[in-house]
Amino acid sequence: MRDDRSIEGVDIPVHRALTEPIFLGGAPRSVAILNGTFAAAIGLGLQQWVAGLGVFFIGQTLAVFAAKRDPDFLPVLARHLRQRRWWRC
Template identity: 60%
Template sequence: MTQPSQHLPGFELPLHRSLCEPILLGGAPRSVAILNGTAAAVVGLGLQLWLPGLALWLAGQAMAVWGARADPQFMEVFARHLKYPPLLDL
């Protein structure tokens, strides 16, 4: 007796990894990396505070990469968390 095939002929479709994976810049979600870089550029270039701007960028990028390693969609989850009021607070 033969095993039934898991793939039906004519019903296979290639799925590229880029369609399933989140868009990351330097290991951080794209929106967070852009916001972080813009804030660091404002501090570094606009206020001419080069070292605090660099420190802000490094700390923000490190935290974003850490969060993305735990959950690549952590920003969407955090935004949803802020949107809904706490229901079980006394």
């Protein structure tokens, strides 16, 4: 598929996996793994099955909603937390 701006002989195929974020259940992979690990620690370690399932479903739901709004919300949040508070009220 070529467009008007392409230069002859300079087409580079890019795999779709390199341009899209990696999701696991609709949430970024690292957030989903962290959420599942935390929920498993509560469910298995503390033997609070209902609380573990609740933490998992609430955490996964919040992560999916955040990822729908901005797929790169995790790096943005990390950068926000690292910045100094320049504008104090």
